[in-house]
Amino acid sequence: MKALVYTGPGMIEVLDRPRPVIQAPTDAVVRLLHASICGTDLHILKGDVPTAKPGLILGHEGVGVVEELGESVHSLRVGDRVLISCMTACGACKFCRRGISAHCETGGWVLGHHVDGTQAEYVRVPHATLSLHPLAASIDSRAAVAVSDAFPTGLECGVLSANVQPGGSVVIVGAGPVGMAALLTARLYTPSLVVMVDLDEARLETARQLGAHATVNSGVADARARLLALTEGQGFDSVIEAVGIPATFDLCQELVAVGGRIANVGVHGTKVDLHLDRLWDRNISIHMALVNATTTPRLLRLMESGELEIGKLVTHNYPCSEGVTAYSTFQTAAQHQALKVAIDFSSSN
Ligand SMILES: NC(=O)c1ccc[n+]([C@@H]2O[C@H](COP(=O)([O-])OP(=O)(O)OC[C@H]3O[C@@H](n4cnc5c(N)ncnc54)[C@H](O)[C@@H]3O)[C@@H](O)[C@H]2O)c1
Numbered sequence: 008m009k010a011l012v013y014t015g016p017g018m019i020e021v022l023d024r025p026r027p028v029i030q031a032p033t034d035a036v037v038r039l040l041h042a043s044i045c046g047t048d049l050h051i052l053k054g055d056v057p058t059a060k061p062g063l064i065l066g067h068e069g070v071g072v073v074e075e076l077g078e079s080v081h082s083l084r085v086g087d088r089v090l091i092s093c094m095t096a097c098g099a100c101k102f103c104r105r106g107i108s109a110h111c112e113t114g115g116w117v118l119g120h121h122v123d124g125t126q127a128e129y130v131r132v133p134h135a136t137l138s139l140h141p142l143a144a145s146i147d148s149r150a151a152v153a154v155s156d157a158f159p160t161g162l163e164c165g166v167l168s169a170n171v172q173p174g175g176s177v178v179i180v181g182a183g184p185v186g187m188a189a190l191l192t193a194r195l196y197t198p199s200l201v202v203m204v205d206l207d208e209a210r211l212e213t214a215r216q217l218g219a220h221a222t223v224n225s226g227v228a229d230a231r232a233r234l235l236a237l238t239e240g241q242g243f244d245s246v247i248e249a250v251g252i253p254a255t256f257d258l259c260q261e262l263v264a265v266g267g268r269i270a271n272v273g274v275h276g277t278k279v280d281l282h283l284d285r286l287w288d289r290n291i292s293i294h295m296a297l298v299n300a301t302t303t304p305r306l307l308r309l310m311e312s313g314e315l316e317i318g319k320l321v322t323h324n325y326p327c328s329e330g331v332t333a334y335s336t337f338q339t340a341a342q343h344q345a346l347k348v349a350i351d352f353s354s355s356n
């Protein structure tokens with residue numbers, strides 16, 4: 008089969024690989040229809056995730072058809088169209104039982120990290136019962152790739168962690184697919200002000216179309232002052248960091264209101280300063296998390312009912328043979344006005 012393989016820092020290649028087979032009775036093998044590229048895949052290429060080793064097939068997002076099932080997977084049938092969750096969950100270990108399946112003792116973020124991932128014609132999914140979600144017929148396969156990771160991350164690590172409330176004020180720093188998913192799911196809670204921050208004007212324009220009340224380009228000299236002015240100098244109740252660099256986490260610390268919450272979503276590859284000297288008396292909290300993806304069934308229901316405009320996030324798609332171009336498009340998203348980039352597999356139709 009064809010697969011997108013991480014071959015070393017900054018390098019990705021389309022290579023031939025053997026088709027995966029069932030290794031444990033709890034596994035499934037899924038034939039991909041569509042996979043997608045995540046900001047976290049770019050962090051792997053940058054060397055920010057040293058636990059991902061060269062030779063790995065990348066990807067933890069995708070939609071496919073169940074090709075083969077281990078003998079103890081009873082909730083799925085061969086031929087089912089399924090969403091592959093970015094999180095693999097056994098459902099039985101001490102972390103899964105506490106709802107922290109990101110830290111499942113035999114799962115968590117394994118696909119495209121510790122084991123071969125979804126950017127290939129076939130993928131082996133461990134703990135298939137809880138890690139695959141059957142898709143209702145009305146759900147578009149390509150659009151649904153955004154629910155593997157971006158939407159549960161935006162909702163759980165962003166909106167819920169930042170305690171978005173009716174009437175509250177929200178700022179989201181980073182208008183990538185994860186930030187956009189935070190924007191769309193924040194709106195479900197009817198905050199009175201949602202502001203999106205990025206350097207990319209095209210993404211800021213999309214954010215306005217998706218319902219942001221205001222946008223600020225953080226590349227302008229007085230960005231911080233402009234942002235604070237939107238709250239009459241008070242700062243924001245909910246501050247969501249969806250980039251993963253020191254400059255944006257710093258900005259979040261400057262934007263949080265008294266009593267507010269900072270939710271860090273970004274994957275960080277270097278240390279970041281914590282300004283306790285300024286923040287110690289502000290009655291704030293800072294939350295950081297790897298997504299558990301426990302909200303995925305709810306997000307799929309919202310997608311089915313039409314309450315979430317998930318389809319707008321997937322802006323580009325390429326065949327697997329052009330996987331390297333798909334990566335360069337996502338890496339230079341601003342030039343291509345790209346948000347989520349999908350990879351389509353020839354076996355899909
Ligand atoms: N915590 C989790 O479980 C989890 C899960 C998925 C993704 N992530 C992380 O979330 C982050 C966002 O993911 P994504 O797929 O949307 O990535 P992305 O790369 O598409 O988006 C990042 C955005 O940040 C913007 N940006 C860069 N520098 C900036 C700056 N100085 N000021 C303002 N904006 C700036 C970019 O223009 C881009 O729009 C990444 O760090 C990703 O690794 C975390």
Ligand SMILES: [Zn+2]
Pocket residue numbers: 045046047048067093156157
């Ligand atoms: Zn991801």
Ligand SMILES: [Zn+2]
Pocket residue numbers: 096097098099100101102103104108110111112113114
């Ligand atoms: Zn577990």
